Amino acid sequence: MRAVIxxxxxxxxxxxxxxxxxxxDGGVVVAVRATGVCRSDWHAWKGHDPVSLPHTPGHELAxxxxxxxxxxxxxxxxxxxxxxxxxxxxxxxWCEAGEAQVCPDQTQPGFTGPGSFAEKVAIHGADTNLVALxxxxxxxxxxxxxxxxxxxxxAVVTHGRLGRGxxxxxxxxxxxxxxAVMIGVALGGRVVAVDVNPAALxxxxxxxxxxxxxxxxxxxxxxxxxxxxxxxxxVSVDAFGSSDVAVASVRSLxxxxxxxxxxxxxxxxxxxxxxxxxxxxQELEIHGSHGMSAREYPAMLTLIEDGTLRPADLVGRVIxxxxxxxxLAAMDRPTAVGMTVVRL
Ligand SMILES: [Zn+2]
Ligand SMILES: [Zn+2]
Numbered sequence: 001m002r003a004v005i006x007x008x009x010x011x012x013x014x015x016x017x018x019x020x021x022x023x024x025d026g027g028v029v030v031a032v033r034a035t036g037v038c039r040s041d042w043h044a045w046k047g048h049d050p051v052s053l054p055h056t057p058g059h060e061l062a063x064x065x066x067x068x069x070x071x072x073x074x075x076x077x078x079x080x081x082x083x084x085x086x087x088x089x090x091x092x093x094w095c096e097a098g099e100a101q102v103c104p105d106q107t108q109p110g111f112t113g114p115g116s117f118a119e120k121v122a123i124h125g126a127d128t129n130l131v132a133l134x135x136x137x138x139x140x141x142x143x144x145x146x147x148x149x150x151x152x153x154x155a156v157v158t159h160g161r162l163g164r165g166x167x168x169x170x171x172x173x174x175x176x177x178x179x180a181v182m183i184g185v186a187l188g189g190r191v192v193a194v195d196v197n198p199a200a201l202x203x204x205x206x207x208x209x210x211x212x213x214x215x216x217x218x219x220x221x222x223x224x225x226x227x228x229x230x231x232x233x234x235v236s237v238d239a240f241g242s243s244d245v246a247v248a249s250v251r252s253l254x255x256x257x258x259x260x261x262x263x264x265x266x267x268x269x270x271x272x273x274x275x276x277x278x279x280x281x282q283e284l285e286i287h288g289s290h291g292m293s294a295r296e297y298p299a300m301l302t303l304i305e306d307g308t309l310r311p312a313d314l315v316g317r318v319i320x321x322x323x324x325x326x327x328l329a330a331m332d333r334p335t336a337v338g339m340t341v342v343r344l
Pocket of ligand 2: 038039040041059060085147148
C-alpha cells in the first residue's frame with residue numbers, strides 16, 4: 001500500500017510502498033479516506049515528541065473498517081468510523097470508566113505506531129475507541145474532529161463548563177483555537193481570541209468572536225483581556241502551547257475562572273511558571289485536556305448533525321496523499337489559516 005514515511009527527524013517525508021498493517025486482536029484495520037495534517041505530527045517529525053524511525057505520521061483519521069480482529073463485538077467490515085487520537089487499551093479501570101484519553105496503556109496512531117498518512121492503518125481496542133459516523137458527516141469533516149476539534153470541545157464544554165454569556169478567552173488561533181472559538185460562539189459564549197497573525201484574527205471575527213487581541217506588539221495580553229471582559233474571562237484556553245501563553249491564559253481569568261491547557265507543552269515549554277498565588281487567592285481552576293474519549297463523541301456529533309457546530313468550515317485546504325509530506329514540512333513556517341486535510 002502507499003504510505004508517507006520519513007527516515008529521520010526533519011528529513012523530508014516521502015510517499016512510498018510499504019506492507020499493509022497486521023490486524024491486531026481486539027482491533028481493526030481502517031481503510032483511510034481522509035486524514036488531517038496537525039501540528040502534533042510536525043512536533044513528532046521534528047523530534048520534539050520522539051517516535052521510532054522510520055515513521056508514518058497521521059492521527060486525525062476517518063475511513064471504513066477493512067478488517068476486524070478477534071474479539072471485536074461492535075464493528076464490522078464496511079462501517080464508517082473515526083477515532084480519537086488517544087486510543088485506550090479497553091481493559092484498564094480508566095477505559096472501563098470511559099476515560100480512555102488518560103489510559104496508561106494508550107496507543108496513538110502516528111505516534112506509538114504507524115499513522116494514517118497511508119491507505120490503511122491499524123487501530124487497537126476497537127470497541128473502546130471506534131466512533132461510528134452518522135451518514136451526514138463526511139470523511140473530510142470527520143477527519144478534522146479526532147484531535148483538534150474534539151480536544152477543543154472537551155476543553156470548552158467538559159473542563160471549561162462554558163455557560164451562555166460567559167467570556168471565553170482563546171489563546172492561539174490555529175486548528176485547535178479556531179475550533180474552540182467556533183464551539184464557544186455556538187454555545188452562546190462571548191469569545192475573545194488572541195493571535196499574532198492578522199489573517200487568523202480576521203477568521204475568528206468571521207466565526208463570531210466578540211473581540212480579538214493582536215499579541216504581536218508589546219501588548220500585555222492578560223491585561224487586555226481583563227479590560228475587554230470587565231474583570232477577566234470565565235474560561236481561558238491555551239490553544240497554542242507555550243510557557244508564556246499558559247501564564248497569560250491564567251492571568252486573563254476572572255475570580256473562580258478556569259484555565260484549560262489544551263495546547264501541548266513540550267521541551268523547554270513544559271513547565272510554565274504559573275502564578276499559583278493567584279490560583280489560591282482567586283480560586284482559579286487549572287485543567288489539562290488530552291483529547292476526548294470515544295464515549296463523549298455522540299454529544300459532539302449531535303451538535304454537528306443539527307448544524308450547531310460546523311467543523312467543515314474550519315477546513316482550509318484538501319490535498320492528496322502525495323502532498324501530505326510537503327504539507328507537514330511546511331509547518332516550519334506560519335501556515336495558511338484553517339486545517340489541511342488529506343483525502344484518499
Ligand atoms: Zn486503558
Ligand atoms: Zn492532532
